[in-house]
Amino acid sequence: MNTFRSGFACFVGRPNAGKSTLTNALVGEKVAITSSRPQTTRHVIRGLVHRPDAQLILVDTPGLHRPRTLLGERLNDLVRSTWAEVDVIGVCLPADQRIGPGDRYLIGELAKIRRRPMLALATKSDKVAPERLLEHLASIAAAGDELGVEWKHVVPVSAVSGYQVEHLRDLLIAELPEGVALYPDGHLTDEPEEMLVAEVIREASLEGVRDELPHSIAVVIEEMVPREDRPEDKPLVDVRATIFVERDSQKGIVIGKGGSRLRQIGTDSRGQIERILGTPVFLDLRVKVAKDWQRDPKQLRRLGF
Numbered sequence: 001m002n003t004f005r006s007g008f009a010c011f012v013g014r015p016n017a018g019k020s021t022l023t024n025a026l027v028g029e030k031v032a033i034t035s036s037r038p039q040t041t042r043h044v045i046r047g048l049v050h051r052p053d054a055q056l057i058l059v060d061t062p063g064l065h066r067p068r069t070l071l072g073e074r075l076n077d078l079v080r081s082t083w084a085e086v087d088v089i090g091v092c093l094p095a096d097q098r099i100g101p102g103d104r105y106l107i108g109e110l111a112k113i114r115r116r117p118m119l120a121l122a123t124k125s126d127k128v129a130p131e132r133l134l135e136h137l138a139s140i141a142a143a144g145d146e147l148g149v150e151w152k153h154v155v156p157v158s159a160v161s162g163y164q165v166e167h168l169r170d171l172l173i174a175e176l177p178e179g180v181a182l183y184p185d186g187h188l189t190d191e192p193e194e195m196l197v198a199e200v201i202r203e204a205s206l207e208g209v210r211d212e213l214p215h216s217i218a219v220v221i222e223e224m225v226p227r228e229d230r231p232e233d234k235p236l237v238d239v240r241a242t243i244f245v246e247r248d249s250q251k252g253i254v255i256g257k258g259g260s261r262l263r264q265i266g267t268d269s270r271g272q273i274e275r276i277l278g279t280p281v282f283l284d285l286r287v288k289v290a291k292d293w294q295r296d297p298k299q300l301r302r303l304g305f
């Protein structure tokens with residue numbers, strides 16, 4: 001089977017650098033709605049790119065400011081922790097402007113984040129002549145060297161003409177980890193996170209046993225709450241979920257020998273859930289039989305159908 005990749009990318013850059021226009025160009029015809037996520041998520045999703053081999057989730061991060069106050073510093077800490085949570089960062093440096101002090105500050109701050117692939121994007125490249133574009137690309141490379149950011153790629157792009165948009169999509173997706181789609185295909189929804197989390201667990205439960213249990217699994221999130229008494233910078237969310245099957249024999253399949261499959265389901269889904277929620281998660285999974293739930297209206301309602 002081909003590898004499926006999924007994960008998060010964000011674009012950073014000074015105001016007007018072309019971040020929103022580029023997001024829309026990458027998402028294409030499909031809706032790019034600004035959707036605010038429930039409190040547990042720090043990411044504001046700007047758009048989704050669905051492909052047969054990948055799902056790329058473009059998120060917003062708050063802007064970074066030169067800190068003048070303690071509050072400013074705290075805000076910047078938040079920006080940095082968001083940066084550290086995405087899989088790839090695109091730094092937008094518009095070709096029609098020289099790299100300025102604001103850009104240099106931003107690049108310097110990015111240099112402090114380790115091991116995060118960073119792509120330098122020469123946005124609005126349709127606005128300048130080829131010679132100027134080359135000069136711009138050279139100064140982007142030089143700024144990276146000087147400020148300590150190793151650009152994974154330096155990519156000229158134009159959201160308006162479409163130049164290299166497809167290529168950029170490929171480059172971003174190449175940086176994502178392997179994993180299942182984190183959001184339903186086709187559109188960006190306001191679906192509660194619980195549905196997404198349930199879907200991740202359902203997918204993981206079916207892994208390798210799809211033929212034996214095609215439609216027999218439903219997952220209900222019983223509880224999803226932040227653990228109390230955690231330090232603010234070390235949150236933990238407790239997720240308690242029940243995997244419903246139709247028959248006892250299926251329960252055995254899901255649990256596996258000595259609980260081995262259930263443990264694997266937990267391991268496989270926890271990482272994805274943490275990525276959706278943006279916090280570490282303690283996952284408690286149970287398996288229950290709901291006899292013939294697919295034929296029972298009451299059960300169906302309970303299982304959210």
Ligand SMILES: Nc1nc2c(ncn2[C@@H]2O[C@H](COP(=O)(O)OP(=O)(O)OP(=O)(O)O)[C@@H](O)[C@H]2O)c(=O)[nH]1
Binds near residue numbers: 013014019020160
């Ligand atoms: N010619 C040209 N103009 C572009 C391109 N991308 C963006 N623009 C224009 O640049 C302006 C700013 O673009 P935005 O996408 O809103 O920039 P942004 O970085 O999201 O801005 P903020 O939301 O203020 O941070 C708009 O007028 C866009 O039409 C491009 O590829 N080519």
